[in-house]
Ligand SMILES: [Zn+2]
């Protein structure tokens with residue numbers, strides 16, 4: 059059996075490039091030759107603060123695009139050569155939620171790149187059903203952004219955003235930037251963004267933000283209220299994982315507006331109930347995506363150019379530099395680095 063190099067999580071702050079056996083696709087699996095794998099905050103969290111839910115030792119990498127080069131025994135050989143993106147959330151297929159096609163809420167989920175080997179390697183074997191075809195019009199680098207974009211897309215759909223509505227996006231990291239484009243595609247009239255980093259703020263403007271405001275400026279909340287005829291925005295998307303942003307977002311929301319919480323937090327949320335009760339806000343917590351609806355829909359938007367996230371790719375690094383110039387670099391400075399792609 060031949061071997062390959064892979065970036066393996068072994069434990070807390072313990073990530074190494076090491077030689078592992080080439081993956082062999084099992085029944086109902088496909089072997090994907092990896093084109094690009096994006097790094098995200100969850101990778102950083104599992105490496106620096108975790109492992110929380112991953113099961114080391116495991117090959118990291120869950121934002122994966124590539125090409126099918128083999129299938130497990132009895133598999134559909136006509137898929138060989140197909141360009142695909144990997145849905146990293148696996149599901150049991152028979153629990154209460156799977157029976158209702160709510161696979162992302164599966165009672166016994168699995169995670170490519172955390173509980174089974176992922177895409178920070180030249181090859182990865184994944185369940186065939188998790189390899190979603192990529193249209194010809196989408197290149198494989200852009201396709202590696204499908205997964206994080208699907209999180210934003212899912213939040214925008216769950217917000218029931220209607221044409222002409224006004225939106226506030228708290229935080230312009232990879233998720234917030236994708237929300238801006240999806241909200242624009244859904245027909246939002248004005249999109250306010252709060253973001254402190256100049257690099258991220260610049261991208262937010264490029265992606266269609268109406269105005270990007272400094273979250274630490276004491277006049278920011280008043281300005282948003284003022285520009286929405288004194289009522290506040292229709293929908294808030296919180297993608298910053300910050301207690302201050304959470305409170306500011308609620309202050310900027312109109313009565314009966316929708317507050318979409320889509321970030322993971324380091325601690326518990328402080329909710330001032332009395333301050334917010336009279337507004338009847340609808341607080342909606344959203345997680346992941348409906349993989350078999352949202353992935354193809356996001357890829358279709360990418361194919362049409364409605365959603366174009368390549369500008370948020372700030373670096374492309376080879377696998378052997380994926381730790382130093384990928385994970386560690388992202389941990390050192392998340393301000394001016396947005397999305398780093400590893401190209402095995
Ligand atoms: Zn991710």
Ligand SMILES: [Zn+2]
Pocket residue numbers: 149150151152153154155156163164165166
């Ligand atoms: Zn299930």
